[in-house]
Amino acid sequence: MNNTIPTRIYLAEEEMPKFWYNLRSDMKEKPDPILHPGTLQPVVPSDMEPVFCKEAVKQELDDDTRLVPIPERIQDFYRAYRPSALIRAYYLEKALGTPAEIYYKFEGTNTSGSHKLNSAGPQAYFAKEQGLQSLTTETGAGQWGTALAMACGFYGLDLTVYMVKVSSEQKPYRKAVMETYGAKVIPSPSNTTEAGRRILEKDPNTGGSLGCAISEAVETAVKTDKCRYVLGSVLNHVLLHQSIIGLETKAAMDKYGIKPDIIIGCAGGGSNLGGLIAPFMGEKLSGKSNARFIAVEPASCPTFTRGRYVYDFGDTAKTTPLVRMQTLGNGFIPSANHAGGLRYHGMSAILSKLYHDGHLEARAENQTEVFDAAIRFMKTEGILPAPESSHAIKAAIDEALECKKTGEKKVILFGLSGTGYFDLSAYMSYNAKTLSDMVPTNEELERGFVTIPDIPQNK
Amino acid sequence: MNNTIPTRIYLAEEEMPKFWYNLRSDMKEKPDPILHPGTLQPVVPSDMEPVFCKEAVKQELDDDTRLVPIPERIQDFYRAYRPSALIRAYYLEKALGTPAEIYYKFEGTNTSGSHKLNSAGPQAYFAKEQGLQSLTTETGAGQWGTALAMACGFYGLDLTVYMVKVSSEQKPYRKAVMETYGAKVIPSPSNTTEAGRRILEKDPNTGGSLGCAISEAVETAVKTDKCRYVLGSVLNHVLLHQSIIGLETKAAMDKYGIKPDIIIGCAGGGSNLGGLIAPFMGEKLSGKSNARFIAVEPASCPTFTRGRYVYDFGDTAKTTPLVRMQTLGNGFIPSANHAGGLRYHGMSAILSKLYHDGHLEARAENQTEVFDAAIRFMKTEGILPAPESSHAIKAAIDEALECKKTGEKKVILFGLSGTGYFDLSAYMSYNAKTLSDMVPTNEELERGFVTIPDIPQNK
Numbered sequence: 001m002n003n004t005i006p007t008r009i010y011l012a013e014e015e016m017p018k019f020w021y022n023l024r025s026d027m028k029e030k031p032d033p034i035l036h037p038g039t040l041q042p043v044v045p046s047d048m049e050p051v052f053c054k055e056a057v058k059q060e061l062d063d064d065t066r067l068v069p070i071p072e073r074i075q076d077f078y079r080a081y082r083p084s085a086l087i088r089a090y091y092l093e094k095a096l097g098t099p100a101e102i103y104y105k106f107e108g109t110n111t112s113g114s115h116k117l118n119s120a121g122p123q124a125y126f127a128k129e130q131g132l133q134s135l136t137t138e139t140g141a142g143q144w145g146t147a148l149a150m151a152c153g154f155y156g157l158d159l160t161v162y163m164v165k166v167s168s169e170q171k172p173y174r175k176a177v178m179e180t181y182g183a184k185v186i187p188s189p190s191n192t193t194e195a196g197r198r199i200l201e202k203d204p205n206t207g208g209s210l211g212c213a214i215s216e217a218v219e220t221a222v223k224t225d226k227c228r229y230v231l232g233s234v235l236n237h238v239l240l241h242q243s244i245i246g247l248e249t250k251a252a253m254d255k256y257g258i259k260p261d262i263i264i265g266c267a268g269g270g271s272n273l274g275g276l277i278a279p280f281m282g283e284k285l286s287g288k289s290n291a292r293f294i295a296v297e298p299a300s301c302p303t304f305t306r307g308r309y310v311y312d313f314g315d316t317a318k319t320t321p322l323v324r325m326q327t328l329g330n331g332f333i334p335s336a337n338h339a340g341g342l343r344y345h346g347m348s349a350i351l352s353k354l355y356h357d358g359h360l361e362a363r364a365e366n367q368t369e370v371f372d373a374a375i376r377f378m379k380t381e382g383i384l385p386a387p388e389s390s391h392a393i394k395a396a397i398d399e400a401l402e403c404k405k406t407g408e409k410k411v412i413l414f415g416l417s418g419t420g421y422f423d424l425s426a427y428m429s430y431n432a433k434t435l436s437d438m439v440p441t442n443e444e445l446e447r448g449f450v451t452i453p454d455i456p457q458n459k
Numbered sequence: 460m461n462n463t464i465p466t467r468i469y470l471a472e473e474e475m476p477k478f479w480y481n482l483r484s485d486m487k488e489k490p491d492p493i494l495h496p497g498t499l500q501p502v503v504p505s506d507m508e509p510v511f512c513k514e515a516v517k518q519e520l521d522d523d524t525r526l527v528p529i530p531e532r533i534q535d536f537y538r539a540y541r542p543s544a545l546i547r548a549y550y551l552e553k554a555l556g557t558p559a560e561i562y563y564k565f566e567g568t569n570t571s572g573s574h575k576l577n578s579a580g581p582q583a584y585f586a587k588e589q590g591l592q593s594l595t596t597e598t599g600a601g602q603w604g605t606a607l608a609m610a611c612g613f614y615g616l617d618l619t620v621y622m623v624k625v626s627s628e629q630k631p632y633r634k635a636v637m638e639t640y641g642a643k644v645i646p647s648p649s650n651t652t653e654a655g656r657r658i659l660e661k662d663p664n665t666g667g668s669l670g671c672a673i674s675e676a677v678e679t680a681v682k683t684d685k686c687r688y689v690l691g692s693v694l695n696h697v698l699l700h701q702s703i704i705g706l707e708t709k710a711a712m713d714k715y716g717i718k719p720d721i722i723i724g725c726a727g728g729g730s731n732l733g734g735l736i737a738p739f740m741g742e743k744l745s746g747k748s749n750a751r752f753i754a755v756e757p758a759s760c761p762t763f764t765r766g767r768y769v770y771d772f773g774d775t776a777k778t779t780p781l782v783r784m785q786t787l788g789n790g791f792i793p794s795a796n797h798a799g800g801l802r803y804h805g806m807s808a809i810l811s812k813l814y815h816d817g818h819l820e821a822r823a824e825n826q827t828e829v830f831d832a833a834i835r836f837m838k839t840e841g842i843l844p845a846p847e848s849s850h851a852i853k854a855a856i857d858e859a860l861e862c863k864k865t866g867e868k869k870v871i872l873f874g875l876s877g878t879g880y881f882d883l884s885a886y887m888s889y890n891a892k893t894l895s896d897m898v899p900t901n902e903e904l905e906r907g908f909v910t911i912p913d914i915p916q917n918k
Contacts, residue, residue, distance in 0.1 A: 378639070422880070
């Protein structure tokens with residue numbers, strides 16, 4: 001294909017971002033403050049520092065600093081696998097016969113297989129700088145655990161990963177990668193924690209959930225002073241680190257004078273979507289762009305489209321601070337869905353607020369249709385996408401087909417957050433036509449909502 | 460790290476090679492001609508065209524054309540995943556404390572996970588252009604089968620893959636990727652062919668071998684007129700396509716004025732090594748460079764270091780043309796070795812000739828030490844390497860440590876031909892310390908050599 005815009009756009013090393021961008025600084029309406037679960041007052045750093053690294057807490061509570069310098073050693077870390085490619089989907093466009101231009105930012109070529117490494121590196125670095133010896137975390141589909149295992153291997157930190165049991169059984173190789181990088185992987189719920197034992201007593205056969213694995217990881221972290229807990233999504237500082245995705249994308253697009261009309265990402269906790277849209281949403285909030293933003297979630301875990309915008313805990317044991325967010329209730333256990341990374345009851349406070357205020361759209365998709373889109377994509381673009389990322393592909397294809405109807409030549413950008421190398425059992429089920437859509441009934445959702453704490457909401 | 464040479468060098472789209480480079484054209488001593496197994500005369504195109512695509516045969520037998528234009532549509536195909544990155548191993552260098560500069564060309568970020576796609580694309584394209592409907596092939600570790608499945612999916616061709624049985628059992632997910640791309644995968648030996656049935660009769664429990672899978676694939680291909688057989692390594696036209704690796708590498712190095720002193724690649728059939736070294740070896744043969752070239756093979760399948768340079772068949776059923784090459788004998792069955800892609804009895808005729816004439820060195824490595832090197836690499840450079848590629852890593856580290864002893868600031872280049880995503884069972888064995896080195900005894904080698912046909916050799 002002979003076009004002026006190359007198929008793959010890579011930034012040169014000197015063009016790579018030196019700062020993270022804090023989207024909150026440009027939000028006139030900020031997300032509601034994080035509350036201490038005991039006092040119901042906004043948390044102060046000392047409330048969070050027993051659990052999280054100091055620098056992470058500072059970033060978490062900083063709504064104002066617009067550009068946060070990326071420390072030199074983290075720039076080094078990023079250079080080991082970044083920049084990622086911004087790819088023009090010429091083949092997909094042609095197959096769809098759409099007048100739309102489709103671009104995707106592909107975060108899946110590093111060994112962890114996803115964008116998660118963008119925050120794992122900084123968080124491990126901050127822990128090391130603080131003099132810590134070890135970290136704990138949870139992982140669902142395994143991307144975050146793998147990324148953190150790599151980062152801890154790189155910076156020389158011990159790591160314990162609580163892996164949602166159903167995932168650890170479905171993905172033994174994910175576990176193997178983490179262990180090869182030196183991490184200790186414990187299927188959750190486990191009997192190594194109070195939180196785990198409590199859940200196992202109630203339901204010895206549970207496949208686990210992210211909310212439960214978080215409880216176990218936090219409990220373990222606070223037991224010793226040289227250990228902290230790190231989270232791979234949802235929180236503000238994670239979205240800050242992930243802004244590298246959007247910043248690189250914007251720099252690459254600016255180089256070629258490309259302005260996206262529609263920006264799409266899959267949303268589990270929001271780290272990939274939040275990172276991709278950050279600088280573009282910043283422009284929109286300051287009136288410089290009319291782009292549309294679309295969050296795509298699985299119909300089996302419809303946090304945006306069927307959740308509530310209220311204060312809730314981040315974990316099932318109700319030990320975390322309270323965050324005002326779109327939530328299905330901390331007790332919501334999603335039905336087994338192979339798009340494991342999107343199975344969280346809550347959502348980034350930043351994205352929740354943007355959705356609440358009408359700046360961000362959301363839609364829920366059934367997984368069989370998501371896999372249809374994935375197959376269409378892999379056969380044209382050549383890349384085997386993660387089931388999570390395929391939610392974004394589904395929406396991008398739908399928007400491109402809408403352009404075909406209307407004849408509009410829109411510019412569609414989506415985030416391809418990871419590869420499907422470790423999700424082949426899901427593809428095998430798809431090939432065997434044994435995948436099903438597991439949409440929760442209203443009654444099931446109600447059972448989640450009753451676990452939401454009864455706290456006065458602002459509005 | 461603050462250096463003038465970036466960590467990752469990507470060519471711009473307009474800098475990408477438009478021609479393949481045919482190393483044979485610059486060899487004063489050409490590889491011996493391929494012989495017809497019946498007449499023992501040099502083959503002519505009509506001998507090979509019932510088995511292979513016409514264009515592949517033409518390229519196979521062309522020792523003279525120096526630059527072969529890459530058809531536009533294959534340039535398109537390449538643009539879907541190329542250029543690959545040339546990476547400066549700053550982190551590994553630092554960890555080793557070596558004065559050497561280490562570079563590696565990383566071919567593992569496409570969905571097939573290895574360099575094999577570079578020849579799968581062209582071969583599928585040539586088949587399509589010729590009006591064929593289907594292709595057959597064999598695959599060992601699965602990289603080639605995956606790559607060809609992707610290419611056939613892209614160009615709309617049916618594909619049957621004979622997969623070495625032990626691999627298909629060890630790597631169900633490899634099989635799943637191929638099937639997801641629409642390929643039919645048959646564990647070999649199978650009862651779908653004469654060749655397979657014959658081997659199963661002798662040894663019903665055999666894990667299979669590449670040589671046997673080749674026999675089955677060829678037998679199936681010649682049964683119908685609209686079907687041909689394609690091979691992913693060893694042959695001259697495959698090395699021609701793989702010259703894209705070396706050409707990109709050389710262009711990237713020339714941009715920064717880098718001259719490699721030592722060039723290293725793993726060698727199974729030779730496609731990755733042959734592709735990487737092509738333009739550099741061309742310079743050496745014409746007196747413009749003094750670089751050293753090192754082929755690294757597994758001690759379990761020591762084709763260079765303990766094989767013979769004689770005419771042999773490419774398959775165990777003795778149906779292919781005869782090629783003068785380094786060989787362990789077409790009946791050699793290597794002991795199970797996780798570096799599956801390096802388990803072939805023969806070797807590229809081009810590389811065999813270069814070795815025979817003293818232009819190429821070779822060394823054999825034990826797999827436990829290869830995995831030690833792989834772990835060292837993944838913890839510093841972040842990339843999980845394929846066991847095959849890790850043979851090159853091992854030699855690169857050894858050469859860098861030698862520089863540390865002597866204080867020499869050599870420039871070392873190696874090929875990182877693929878990722879280890881699908882080899883995690885091997886890493887699990889390594890972690891569990893159950894890997895062993897399986898070096899054939901002299902008696903075992905002799906049993907292979909007796910299968911070599913008794914043909915007068917030139918010298």
